[in-house]
Amino acid sequence: MFKALILKKEEDKKASSVLEDIEVSNLPEGDVLVKINYSTLNYKDSLAITSSSPVVKAYPMVPGIDFSGEVEETSNANFKIGDKVILNGFGVGEKHWGGMSQKARVNGDWLGKLPHKFTEKQAMEIGTAGYTAMLCVMALEKNGITPNKGEIIVTGATGGVGSIAISILNKLGYQVCASSGRTEHHDYIKSLGADRIINRSELSEKGRPLGKEIWAGAIDSVGSYTLANICASTKYGGVVAACGLAQGFDLPATVMPFILRGVTLAGVDSVYHSIRGRNEAWQRLSDDLNFEHLEKMTKTITLNDVEQTAKSMLENKTYGRIVVDVNA
Known part of the structure; x- marks a missing residue:
């Protein structure tokens, strides 16, 4: 039993x-x-x-x-x-x-x-959230988004995906903008490596089809208006890795960021990802995650x-x- x-x-x-x-x-x-x-x-x-x-x-x-x-x-x-x-x-x-x-x-x-570098507990401290965050970082890299390209925005910054994404990006040398509505956790977010924090309300309502170019890339676990507004404010040739729907599964966006700025929307699925991709992500986590942050x-x-x-x-x-x- x-x-x-x-x-x-x-x-x-x-x-x-x-x-x-x-x-x-x-x-x-x-x-x-x-x-x-x-x-x-x-x-x-x-x-x-x-x-x-x-x-x-x-x-x-x-x-x-x-x-x-x-x-x-x-x-x-x-x-x-x-x-x-x-x-x-x-x-x-x-x-x-x-x-x-x-x-x-x-x-x-x-x-x-x-992986040899992890205890069983550490592997679950990372879990699907951390493995997904690593897949998102890899999606940015594979599409040419390097630290010198500019700032990366991470939504849902206090969540599992957001927290680990910030930690990884910081260790890799990226400038990170975190989006969060929880002011009581700003010190926590900054301790993981965020350079600045914006209130999620700046992204969560209906916005313009095309906004000011701000971010070189994004890791979004929120979806809906948040994802649409991020796409609208991503720089020319930028990449948005989408992996969640905490705000909603809809995408009230236009094609303008994609056809006028060449923005790439990269969907990230962790559930049925290939074994080869999983192994690569876990190896990268063993190298690129700050264990003290866990x-x-x-x-x-x-x-x-x-x-x-x-x-x-x-x-x-x-x-x-x-x-x-x-x-x-």
Whole structure:
């Protein structure tokens, strides 16, 4: 028996979460059984746990789009018992039971080996948010945005993606403008490496089709008017990496930034990204992330704390990264 957070849903009602004892035989199919040590609480997890968005495709469901742990059983030739592994995305916590559990049985093709430089907890302090942030930075680089090209704006600066993106960009030598509506966390944002901060209200309302050229690039986890206004104020040849929809999934923009300034809108998906790309991103994280920043941006909770913390996250009352110690 082991403990897992289970989301259950009756017809026409919101899902509810309950901490239950589960038999290993009740786990879904897969060729690798993992003893989980840490998971994380991401924005997508919070949407799922609170039934705020139709993230979960089937019930009952164990939430948690990330986990790190140790292989207990395997029939997959790529892994052996005792291997330290991580998982980000691939539909776990949405279509397949996820990481907010003490054990998981998954398809071994979804797993990656824990990079030697990280502990299991550090890997989850980074998690999907940090891995996504790294993919966004790589998208800027691959499109020619180097530190000498100008300032990069990062939205959702107190969130997981935003916090880690600022840290990475700062270490790589970029000038960073952070967008946030939370003045109480300005010192925190600046401690991660932001050179200046603007209020998110400057971007969150309907703007002009084409504005003043300000930013060489952007990492946006917000979407909607925010993303549209960033595109409108990106410099000629600039690149905007879009990875989230915290404000909304709409994009009320025009084609003008793209056809008059050659702006590139680069979509970043972390859920089904290739294994090769994942490995590159994790290697880059081991080299380009300031590990001291991880400690100041991370809070650790237990499975018992998940539901309330998910509500707080959607109420904009959390910041940084939330790690779940599933055995505490």
